[in-house]
Amino acid sequence: MMRFNLYSDFLACFFILCTPVMVEAQKADFAVYDSFAQLEARISSERAPVLVVNFWATWCKPCVEELPYFEALQRKYKSRKVKVILVSLDFKSQQDKRLRPFLEERKMISEVVLLADQDADEWIPRINENWDGAIPVTLVFNRRKHKKGFHKDQFDNYCDLECYIKQFL
Numbered sequence: 001m002m003r004f005n006l007y008s009d010f011l012a013c014f015f016i017l018c019t020p021v022m023v024e025a026q027k028a029d030f031a032v033y034d035s036f037a038q039l040e041a042r043i044s045s046e047r048a049p050v051l052v053v054n055f056w057a058t059w060c061k062p063c064v065e066e067l068p069y070f071e072a073l074q075r076k077y078k079s080r081k082v083k084v085i086l087v088s089l090d091f092k093s094q095q096d097k098r099l100r101p102f103l104e105e106r107k108m109i110s111e112v113v114l115l116a117d118q119d120a121d122e123w124i125p126r127i128n129e130n131w132d133g134a135i136p137v138t139l140v141f142n143r144r145k146h147k148k149g150f151h152k153d154q155f156d157n158y159c160d161l162e163c164y165i166k167q168f169l
Contacts, residue, residue, distance in 0.1 A: 030103065030112040032092065036123035039087065039115055043141070048083035050168050053139040055115075057089045058102045062154035063136040067106070069158040073165060074110045080169065084110040089135060092116035142168040 033039045043053060054070055056063035067086070074084040086108070090099045095114055103112060117123055124133050128150045131137060138161075140149035147168050155161040 030088070030095075030099070030114055032095065032114045032116055034092075034116050036115065036117045036119075036126070039113065039117075042113065043085070046083055046085070048081045049142060049144055050077075050080075050082045050165070051139075051141040051143075052082060052084045052165060053087060053141075054084070055087045055089060055135050055137045055139075057135060058094075058098050059090070060135050066136060066155045066161070067108075069155055069161045070110055071106075071108065072158050073161060076162075077165070077169075082165070082169075086110050086112045088112060088114045090114060138164075140165060140168045 031042070033042070043051065052070070052073065054063075054066075056067065058064065070084050070086060073082065088099055092114065099114060120133055124131050127137075127139065131150070131152065134152070136154050138149075138151040138155070140151070141147075145168070149164070149168060151164060155164070
């Protein structure tokens with residue numbers, strides 16, 4: 001016959017429940033594109049009715065300031081088939097020292113890709129002939145309605161971003 005000792009059973013449960021469990025932090029996952037053609041292919045393959053593509057970098061203060069607005073947009077409009085892709089222009093050599101920790105700290109939910117194509121003079125005009133290369137820059141595509149948008153500069157708040165995106169829904 002098994003006997004239970006209430007006190008020792010309590011202590012065993014207490015230590016099991018109260019002992020901290022070491023959980024490894026989830027690594028931020030992102031694709032690295034060495035050529036602009038890879039980014040073009042990714043954008044072309046997206047099937048969401050509305051695609052929002054933001055070019056940014058961890059070293060760009062206005063970019064970092066507006067990132068929470070894109071995260072909120074992704075959360076709010078996910079059910080309405082809006083997809084946000086955040087294209088980092090950080091240096092490839094800094095992906096593990098700077099970009100990955102940045103994304104892990106902020107627990108980003110939007111898809112992030114690192115564009116490591118250093119020939120910006122060639123691919124920037126392909127995005128928009130009026131783009132001088134300054135970031136942040138946001139592109140919006142609604143392929144069903146054949147609408148395309150290009151927004152230079154930072155969105156000052158979430159409402160500005162949402163109002164801009166609504167014209168493409």
